Amino acid sequence: GAVVSQHPSRVICKSGTSVKIECRSLDFQATTMFWYRQFPKQSLMLMATSNEGSKATYEQGVEKDKFLINHASLTLSTLTVTSAHPEDSSFYICSAPRSDSISSYEQYFGPGTRLTVT
C-alpha cells in the first residue's frame, strides 16, 4: 500500500522557538494533504488542508500565523509551529488522500509527530 512518512517522529523544543514537521507521500503524488492534532485519548482534530501550489485552508479556530503550512511539491507538505508554547504540545498527524478512480478512495496517514514544548 501507499506510504506517508513524517519527520521527526518526536521533537522537544523550548518555549518561544519554532519547529518544522515534514509530511511526505513516498510513492504517490498528493495535491492535497491534511494536518491533524490529537490530544491523548481524544479524536483527531483537523487543523488545515494543505494544497499544492496554493494557500492552505485552515479550520475555524486554528491560528494560521501560528501554524504555517507549506505544500511546495506534490510529495511534501510542512507544518511549522511558530513561537511554540507548552499548550502546543500534542501529537500531530498528516494524511494524504489518493484517488485511483471515481469508485475508489483511500487516505493514508503518517505515523505522527509528538511535539513537546518545555
Place this chain on the structure above:
Amino acid sequence: AQTVTQSQPEMSVQEAETVTLSCTYDTSESNYYLFWYKQPPSRQMILVIRQEAYKQQNATENRFSVNFQKAAKSFSLKISDSQLGDTAMYFCAFMKHGSGNTGKLIFGQGTTLQVKP
C-alpha cells in the same frame, strides 16, 4: 454540516468473543464514504473497513464487518473472534463523495477497545 457520533467511549471484550462498536452520523449528502479506522498504541492510523453509501451490501474484511443502515444513518463495526492485537482506539469517519470531494475526513470521538485474555 456533517457530524459523526460514537457514544461508547470504552468497551471491553474477551478474547475470541464478538464485539460491536456503534457509530451514527448526520448528513444531507446522498453520496459518501464511511470508514472505520484503528489506532493501536503505536498511534499509526490503520484503515479497517470502508463502505460506499451507494452500495447496499455491507462491507466485510475477514473478521471485521459492518452493519450499514443508511436510512437510520447508522454504521456499526462488528469484530468477530477478537484478538489481543485488536486492542486499540477505533474511529468512525465520514467523507463526502463526488464533485465536492476533497478527501476531508470527519471523525467520531473514538471508542477505546480492550481485548482481555
